[in-house]
Amino acid sequence: MQKLKVWFASSEVEPFAKTGGLADVAGSLPKALKELGVDIRVVMPKYGQIAKEFVSQMEFLGSCEVELSWRKQYCGIFKLEYGGVTFYFLDNEYYFFRESLYGLYEDGERFSFFCRAILDVLPIIDFKPDIIHLNDWQTGMVSLLLDAQYRSMGSGFYKRIHTLFTIHNLKYQGVFHKNILGDLLGLDWKCFNVDGVEFFDQINFLKAGLSYSSTLSTVSRTYAEEIKYDFYGEQLQDLIRRRSGDMYGIVNGIDCQVNDPRTDTRLYANYDIDDLSGKYENKRMLQRDLGLDVTNEVPIVSIVSRLVDQKGLDLVEYLFHELIGIGIQFVVLGTGDKRYEDFFSYAQGVYPGKVSANIKYDATLAQRIYAGSDMYLMPSLYEPCGLSQLFSMRYGTVPIVRETGGLKDTVIPYNKFTKEGTGFSFANYNAHEMKDAIARAVEVYKNKEDWRALIKTCMSQDFSWQHSAREYKALYEDMLRRFN
Ligand code: ADP
Secondary structure (H helix, E strand, O other): OOOOEEEEEOOOEOOOEOOOHHHHHHHHHHHHHHHOOOEEEEEEEOOOOOOHHHHOOOEEEEEEEEEEOOEEEEEEEEEEEEOOEEEEEEEOHHHHOOOOOOOOOOHHHHHHHHHHHHHHHHHHHOOOOOEEEEEOHHHHHHHHHHHHHHOOOOOOOOOOOEEEEEEOOOOOOOEEEOOHHHHOOOOOHHHOOOOOOEEOOEEEHHHHHHHHOOEEEEOOHHHHHHOOOHHHHOOOHHHHHHOHHHEEEOOOOOOOOOOOOOOOOOOOOOOEOOEOHHHHHHHHHHHHHHOOOOOOOOOEEEEEOOEOHHHOHHHHHHOHHHHHHOOOEEEEEOOEOHHHHHHHHHHHHHOOOOEEEEOOOOHHHHHHHHHHOOEEEEOOOOOOOOOHHHHHHHOOOEEEEEOOHHHHHHOOEOEOOOOEOOEEEEOOOOHHHHHHHHHHHHHHHHOHHHHHHHHHHHHOOOOOOHHHHHHHHHHHHHHHHHHO
C-alpha cells in the first residue's frame, strides 16, 4: 500500500513559534505519525520570531505569487528537517515579521494569505497529499477555498484532497469584516450564509473549517461532547450538533523525550521514578531562585499559563487569601490580561516568601516549575485538552483541576481510601469547591508516604503520543476509505 500523505498546517509549532498548546501538538504529533509510517509534512508561517539557529539552517526552495483578489503577494518557501520531520515555512515579511503572532489589525488578511499559500505551494514542492490536516481558525479557510476554487481547477491536482479540521480552542474563531470575502479571499457571496461562513453578518474562519471540512476533530472526548451545548459552544453549537456525526475526540499527548525528568537539561537536577531526590533538589532551587522560603514543610502550588479568563483565574483571585491560609506557597508564570498580571504582582508584594509572580514567557522556568512544584492548579472554566496537567504529572507534580474537557479525561480523582488516582478535582465552577480540592491535596501531602506514592503514580502514566497518533492514523485511513 502507498504511504499515507498528510499536509499538516498550523499557525504555530514548537520549537519555532509558540503561544500555547497548539504549538506543542504541532511540534510533537507529526513526529509520532511519522514513526507510524505516515508521510507527514508540516507547514507554518515564517515568523520574524523564529530563532536564528533555525533560520540559518533552512533551505530556500523557491517562491510563488499568492493571489488575494486584486493583490499578488510574494510567498517564499523554505524547508527544514527537524527531529525527523520536514517543516515548510511560508515567507512574507510584510505579513509575518510582526511584534506578535496574532491579535493584529490585519489578521484577516495575514491568514487569508496563509490559507491560500498552504494550497498554492503544494504543486511547487511537488507534494500531493491525501489529506490536509488543518488546525484552528488560522487555517480554517483552506477547506472553503479548496471546495469553492481549487478542487475544480483544470489540472485536477486538488481534486482528491480531503480535509480534517481540528479544534484546539473553539473560543478563538477569527471573525472579520465581511468585505474580506470578495476583497481578499476572492470568494463568491453564495457561501455567505448561515450554513457557510456567515457569522452575525461577519466572516468566521473557524466556521469555514467546521462547515467545509469533510471530517472534524477536537482534542478530547469530553470537549467534543461539551461543545454541543450552549455553555461551551461559543455560538457555534448548532453547527457542531449538526456535524456531530463527523466529529471525533482524540486526546492530546506530549513529547515524552523532550519532557523527560531523567534527561531534561532545563532542570536544576534530573530524577526518575525510583529516585526522587532530584525532584526535591528542584524544589529547593526553585524556592531559592524565586525568593520563596526554602522549606519542604509546605507544598508549592503552581500555575504556568496564559493569564486569561478561560483558565479559571478569577476563582484563584476571589479566594486567594484563604488559599494561602491553607498553608501553601504559590507560584505563577504567565502573561495575559492586565487584571490578572496586576493581581498576582500585588499578591507577591503582600506575601513575601510565599508567593512568586513571574509575568513573562519563559520556557526554561516553565519546566523548572513543572519539576520543582508539588501541585499544579488548573481550575479552567473550559479546557479543550490542556497540556500543562500532562507535563506536571510527567514531572511528578500532582494536578488539581476542574472536571472539564481534557482535564476530566486525563486526571483520575484521588481516592484517599484506596489510594488510587492521579490528582484532585472539583466539578462546579466555584471558588470554594476549588479551595476544598486544594485542601484535600494538602492533607494527603502531609502524609509523606502517601504523597510519594501519588507522585509515582503520576509519573508512571503514559501520556506519550503512541496511542492518540494511532487514532489519528486510523481516522486518516477511514477518511480515505469513505471519500475516495
Ligand atoms: P493553552 O493552549 O490554552 O494555552 P495548554 O495547557 O494546552 O493551554 O498549553 C499551554 C502551553 O504553553 C504549555 O506548554 C505551557 O507550558 C506553555 N506556557 C504557557 N504560558 C507560558 C509562559 N508564560 N512561559 C512558558 N510557557 C508557557
